[in-house]
Amino acid sequence: MTKKNYESVIVLMAAEALERFAYFFISFIFIIYMMTPLASGGLGFTQELSYKVAGIFSLSLLFLPLLFAPFIDRKIGMEKATYFGAIVLFLGYFFAFIAFYLNANFIYLSFFLCAIGTSVVKPTMSALVSKMLPENNFILDILYIIFIIIVNISSITSAYFASILISKYAMPLYFNFLVSAILIILYFILIRILHKNMQKEQTEIEPSFIGNKKIIFLGCFLLCFLIGIAVSLSAKIFPAPLSKVYWGGATLGLVFLTYFLYKIRIEKNKYFYNYFIPLTILFFCAINVFFKEIGTISPIIPGMYSSFDLFFNFVAFPMALAFVAKSSNVKYLVTAQAALLFLFAYGSILMKNYLKHPIFVGDFKLFFLAILIFIITLILFRICKKYVIELKEKN
DSSP, X not given: OOHHHHHHHHHHHHHHHHHHHHHHHHHTTHHHHXXXXXXXXXXXXXXXXXXXXXXXXXXXXXXXXXXXXXHIIIIIHHHXXXXXXXXXXXXXXXXXHHTTTSOTTHHHHHXXXXXXXXXXXXXXXXXXXXXXXXXXXXXXXXXXXXXXXXXXXXXXHHHHHHHXXXXXXXXXXXXXXXXXXXXXXXXXXXXXXXXXXXXXXXXXXXXXXXXOOHHXXXXXXXXXXXXXXXXXXXXXXXXXXXXXXXXXXXXXXXXHHHHHXXXXXGGGSTTHHHHHHHHHHHHHHHIIIIISSTTSOOOHHHHHXXXXXXHIIIIIHHHHHHHHHHHSOGGGXXXXXXXXHHHHHHHHHHHHHHTTSTTSOTHHHHHHHHHHHHHHHHHHHHHHHHXXXXXXXXX
16 A cells, blocks of 8 residues: 555545544434423424334435435546535534524434434445555555554444533533534544545545356345344343443454554465454454453353354454455445445344344343354355455466
């Protein structure tokens, strides 16, 4: 990677962090904002109406990216899509803010604009990660891992700070939307800088190989769907730790591990994945067994399950995004990313609904999760092996 590539990566990651921070800063208070009485800084909607509107909004975030992604690929391109998405998101957050002062019905327009803006920006930003390198190689896997780490950090910290501002400092709910609107302005500025840098570099990304991509594509699509199922099931059985020390250590450790693998140039070795996957699994096992509760050793079996949960979220899922980006036709990058994000979310939602089924009781949950872990790991290794073979044939 050249110095310009590094600069573009940093700008892209910072822009994604701002956009995700802005969204999650207000996402958990949407319903609360609608249901809170006007005298207390809300819109005074009924509980039934609030949940109905929020449900429609959530459903639109699931399906709209699939609708917009082909249009982005074929018509407007990623640059215009990021600008358009930023403008629409700004208007969405701003209308939610002024709904308190002018008319509560502005919240409907806000939901509509936020759904469109998020549906345009989310898959486009994911596809832009693949444009950061002059050629696709093993480093792209690491970039996508860092990308997903930043998304998760932004999501968690934004919700945390928003709750602190509301509960401890009594910040009115509608001011959250104003803060998010300001953050989107900063996001727009960074995106503008990013595209200017990319125009100066004038690098075109070509697919890493031209061989048979069906196994790669089908494997990645199935992988994301199964990961969504496994993550929801694991979260139900083993609730995520709330310790800041745990999550800080896990995040920093993963960043240093990926950086170490990059620095020693293992990515030039055809056996890169044979090193990378076991090392990350062992790292997460160590974190969950020895670091979850400082000074004590956590139970081995729950620790192992939680380790694979982290591995799927922070390694397997971003690797699937990277593989599809490396093997996709450049004309359909956003569509491919949107499809993967949809399958991950759909698998998660599907599992949450089926958890109420009588079959998911007792030890069957653990047994089913163990089968999922085995299948997902097997598919991931198969995809890695196929990619290395195709890459070797091309070179």
